[in-house]
Amino acid sequence: MTKIQIRNLIITVGVGLVLYLIPAPGDLKPQAWHLFGLTVAIILGFILEPLPIGAVAFVGITIVALTGTLKTADVLTGFASTSMWLIVAAFMFARAFLKTGFGRRIAYVILRAIGGSTLTVGYSLALSDLVISPATPSSMARAGGILFPIARSICSVLGSEPETTPRKAGAYIMQVVYQTEGIVCAMFMTAMAGNPMIVELASKTAGIEISWGMWFLAALLPGAVAMACTPLLLYKICPPELKKTPEVKALAAEELKKMGPMSRDERILAGVFVLVLVLWTTGQWTKLDATVVGMLAACILLLTKVLDWSEMLTEKGAWDIFIWMGSLVALAGQLQKVGFISWFADVVSSSISGLPWLWALILLVVVYMYSHYGFASLTAHISAMYAAFVAVAISAGAPPYLTCLALAYTANICLAITHYSGSPGPMYFGAGYMPLSAWWRVGFIFSVFNLIVWVGIGSLWWKILGLW
């Protein structure tokens, strides 16, 4: 280990130890407090990286089990979660895109059409996500099965590789797809799995009905502003070294000619691609969840030998994400189970009572946003906090529609705050184009930007719409 790694290890262990040893505040169970302390230390370890993050997670859950904070079986629950296996399947899918050349072909087609600059490429990827999102409620399926393989292929075609030339185009492109993903989730009630739950909770807690159309109308102005600004803003914040690419269109056309007609494997992959797209968009009728569709895609690729089994087993990146994200999913789920989350919501609620409603609402929105540093899933966060926060704001006197919508969109735009904040994160971050510290910095900048656009501009827009 280097000196810095040892220093970071000491800091991580030290913070964990201190949090573990100080007594649980208020009436919180010691078990819940210990779990919180160890989870904070693990997340700190993700940032400081005294070991690779997969190893940090593995050591972390071992300590959680060794100290008896959780049973061994409980720290492993994340490895059976459907979203983890969708990630594994998506990795296989992306591997096939790379191996067959199909990803390169799609990238060339896009670049031939709009390859004039890195900026236009960024916009076109964001728009592609938007177009399929109303009918594909799994953001992970969109990211892992569709956008990530294409974005990754475009980076390679533009000559940007994670080890040698990350800033040429890759860092920019990965951030564009990631930051716009949260916006796209917020745009439609059917663009993210947890949104229908928000609608239900809003109805139960605040007694208001949000239709598909109202959700979309309310999101239209802030969504349009955010979508229009994000690729441009990123262009300033993490500028790609490759800017104008006038020769790329001609090059792409030439390369496509060189590639010739599609190979057998490419045609199979294209068929599978269309199939999963159809199955993902028709999921609400066929009742096939996104994970089983992703696994089916991997099965077809295996049976047709487009992919070998040994290629699946050596897909190092998939297993790395599997371990660290799976660990975090388990810890986040258990934090809820042992009562930490409800205790936290209560503390926020009681400390806010007495404030004027506007300040109470602003504070609640901000707390909701940044408490997402402790979550690995939008849906888990919603089920833990949405209803409680809506109830507190309304009891402080905030208008119901304003409250429900502000918290609903906040529950989506917090997607891009860290690399583990939702299932698409590990994919884009895992591509390796950007160090963790930069990833978090950009995530924080856009959390502020999105709060201003969605809650600031949004609340004015909803006033004009007559919603409050």
Added chain:
Amino acid sequence: MTKIQIRNLIITVGVGLVLYLIPAPGDLKPQAWHLFGLTVAIILGFILEPLPIGAVAFVGITIVALTGTLKTADVLTGFASTSMWLIVAAFMFARAFLKTGFGRRIAYVILRAIGGSTLTVGYSLALSDLVISPATPSSMARAGGILFPIARSICSVLGSEPETTPRKAGAYIMQVVYQTEGIVCAMFMTAMAGNPMIVELASKTAGIEISWGMWFLAALLPGAVAMACTPLLLYKICPPELKKTPEVKALAAEELKKMGPMSRDERILAGVFVLVLVLWTTGQWTKLDATVVGMLAACILLLTKVLDWSEMLTEKGAWDIFIWMGSLVALAGQLQKVGFISWFADVVSSSISGLPWLWALILLVVVYMYSHYGFASLTAHISAMYAAFVAVAISAGAPPYLTCLALAYTANICLAITHYSGSPGPMYFGAGYMPLSAWWRVGFIFSVFNLIVWVGIGSLWWKILGLW
């Protein structure tokens, strides 16, 4: 795919389809019948290998979920099971044995002492297992953490590698440790995790008390016969090409001299080895389960850089076993949950009523033994069938102690029947020294041998002891 692979794929799919389509017998729920049919097809796929077994398992659970036989989340439950993560941890441990040279050193020490022939090596490994077993109730921990790394190192030292020279010594040695493992489990009440459950079930169902001493005394004669014969019998059935190795003792001594003193990494590994041995044997007091101890070992190796994280991720064999064994563990657990197992036990019970007790008991023992083809865990099998079978035999008039003991030992010796029949199997089979068909053949031969020894000779021995 080769022609044979395509033929085997058609057979596997065909059997699955036929079983799926014929109506469920009797009052069995269609879901339970479908799950049984698909599980049979998956196990058939393991034998015929139209694809590598990991891929068969992956495709299999995808089909189980696609057909709606189980929910997607249910087919994934095996991946969070503690025994799967003990296997992953054990693989890392074995990797460290290989990498540091510590495994080679231990192997040389053993060979210097008793390396006169492959047969003596076989016996000494079997005895090592026996010595630590009374205090190490996790057969997986013994196999994965202790015996497997040493056995694997001895094979390499004897010049037997899975790809090129499997029959030189490796196939023989792996089978010796595997086949004697089941015998060792049966010897002591504390040598296998499910045995205390047997004692409890025997007390509840038949009203008899089996003490630690009685268990051992009843096992003493059949156990001694089985332990004495197994390495010799295997020597005939799968003879190692390397037999007498007179030069090996001298060679080992010379190699040990060449290796010099232990390196830093070896010393750390030796320390970890002693630590886990202590923690595994004191588990009943410290309440640390075998999995968390295994994970702790992997953590120490990671933190001290004896192993790199990337080495853990590229441990292909671990992920392969993880997927196929994890799939099977989930399916076996769900077969119980949907009521197939209890239905099966009922069918056996009712078809046996009316038989003389001796024939009823023999039939029950044989059915118990071979129904283990459908199980991935001794403990799961015990919890599913032990009590029911004891009850049926006793109601047919069989003496309680004879019944309880015969089924108790059968519940242990069925360990080595397939490569997935318990958690040590995937390790030894996964080393790759023997093709699947040969593995199953040897497993079947020893199932017959063990039945004769344990139930045949055993019942006479228990008569002499005055137990019935």
